[in-house]
Amino acid sequence: MPINFSKWTGLGNDFVLYEPGQTPEYGAAFTERVIKLCDRRFGIGADGVVIVTPMDNDGCTKGVDFEMRIFNADGSEAAMCGNATRCVAKYIRSRGLAKDADTKVFTLHTKSGLVKPALLDDGRVCVDMGLPRNFLGSIKLTADSFDFTAETVSMGNPHAVIFVDDIEKIQLEKWGSILEVDKQFPDRCNIEFAQVVTPTQIRMRVWERGCGVTMACGTGSCATLVAAQRTGRVGVEADIVLDGGVLHIKHEEGGPVLMTGPAEEVFKGRI
Numbered sequence: 001m002p003i004n005f006s007k008w009t010g011l012g013n014d015f016v017l018y019e020p021g022q023t024p025e026y027g028a029a030f031t032e033r034v035i036k037l038c039d040r041r042f043g044i045g046a047d048g049v050v051i052v053t054p055m056d057n058d059g060c061t062k063g064v065d066f067e068m069r070i071f072n073a074d075g076s077e078a079a080m081c082g083n084a085t086r087c088v089a090k091y092i093r094s095r096g097l098a099k100d101a102d103t104k105v106f107t108l109h110t111k112s113g114l115v116k117p118a119l120l121d122d123g124r125v126c127v128d129m130g131l132p133r134n135f136l137g138s139i140k141l142t143a144d145s146f147d148f149t150a151e152t153v154s155m156g157n158p159h160a161v162i163f164v165d166d167i168e169k170i171q172l173e174k175w176g177s178i179l180e181v182d183k184q185f186p187d188r189c190n191i192e193f194a195q196v197v198t199p200t201q202i203r204m205r206v207w208e209r210g211c212g213v214t215m216a217c218g219t220g221s222c223a224t225l226v227a228a229q230r231t232g233r234v235g236v237e238a239d240i241v242l243d244g245g246v247l248h249i250k251h252e253e254g255g256p257v258l259m260t261g262p263a264e265e266v267f268k269g270r271i
Contacts, residue, residue: 003019003022003037003270003271004022004270005019005037005268005270006019006091006269007265007267008050008091008265009263009264009266010082010084010086010244010261011083011215011244011245011246011262012243013047013081013214013215013244014045014046014047015047015048015070015084016044016046016049017051017087018050018052019268023051024051034071046073047072047214048070048072048078048081050068050081050084050088051068051071052066052091052092052097053066054097065092065098065107066088066106068084068085068108069110070084072210076209078111078157078210079110079156080112080155080157082129082219082221082247082259083261085110085115085218086117086124086218086263087265088108088117089125089127090265104118105118111156113130114130115129120260123262125261126259127218127259128258129256129257129258130156131255131257132153132222132226135152135158135159137152138150139160141160141182143175144175146175148162148179149162149163150179151163151230152189153226154223155222155226155257157219158190159190160185160191160192161192161194161220161224161227163196163228163231163233164193164194165195167194167195170193172206172207173207175191176213177207180207190207190217190219191206192204192207193205194224194227196233196234199234199238200237201238201239202228202234203241204221204224204240204241205242206242215244216242216244216247217242218259221259224240224249225237225238225240226251229251237250245262247261248261
C-alpha cells in the first residue's frame with residue numbers, strides 16, 4: 001500500500017515521517033517496511049521512521065498533545081530520540097495539527113515518557129528532555145584490546161560516554177559496534193566518544209544502537225553534557241559539536257536537560 005511521507009533532518013540525523021492520517025498496523029510486516037524505507041540504496045534512506053498520532057486528551061492522555069513512536073533503521077523501536085523530537089515539532093506546526101494554530105510548545109508521549117519541544121523565533125527548537133537518570137555509573141569497557149572508562153547516563157535510552165584526548169584517533173565504526181553489545185548492556189547501548197575542547201565546547205561522535213554511526217544524536221548530546229558535568233569537565237551548558245553540526249545543551253543541577261538545535265524538512269514523496 002502506498003505511503004505519503006516527508007523526509008526530515010536534525011543535523012544530518014534523518015527520519016521518514018508518515019504524513020497525517022496514515023497509521024500503520026504495527027507488527028512484523030511494519031518492521032520489514034521500516035527496514036526497506038530506511039535503506040539508503042533501495043529505499044528512501046534514513047536513520048529511522050517516525051509516526052506521529054494526535055491524542056484525544058481523555059483519561060490517562062490528558063494534557064498530552066501527540067504520541068511519537070520512533071523506529072530505528074534496523075526495525076527496532078527506540079524509546080526516545082532528541083533529533084526526531086525537534087523534527088516532529090516543526091512537522092506538527094507545518095501540517096497544522098495543533099488545536100491552536102499559534103501553539104509553539106507541544107507535549108509528546110514517547111516510550112520513555114513525556115518530552116516538550118518548543119519552537120523558537122529563530123527557527124530552532126528547544127526540547128525539555130526531562131531529568132537525566134541513573135544507569136550503571138562509571139564502568140570499564142574493552143574493544144579490540146583497548147580499555148575504556150565510560151560514564152553511563154540514561155536520557156530515557158541508555159548511553160555510555162567515553163572521554164578521549166583526541167577524537168580523530170577513534171575507530172568509531174569498529175569500536176562502536178563492539179561496545180554496543182557489551183555484556184553489561186543486555187538491551188544494547190548508544191556509544192559516545194567525546195573530547196572536551198574548551199569548558200563550553202565538546203566534540204562528540206556517536207554510534208547509535210540500531211543505526212550505527214550517525215551524524216548527530218540529541219539524547220547522546222544531552223548524556224555527554226551530563227557525563228562531563230559529573231566528572232567536573234564543564235559547567236551548566238556547552239555546545240556539542242557533532243559530525244552534522246552543533247547542539248546547545250544546558251542542564252542545571254536538579255533540573256531538566258534542555259537541548260536546542262535546528263530541524264528541517266527535506267522533501268515530500270509517495271512510495
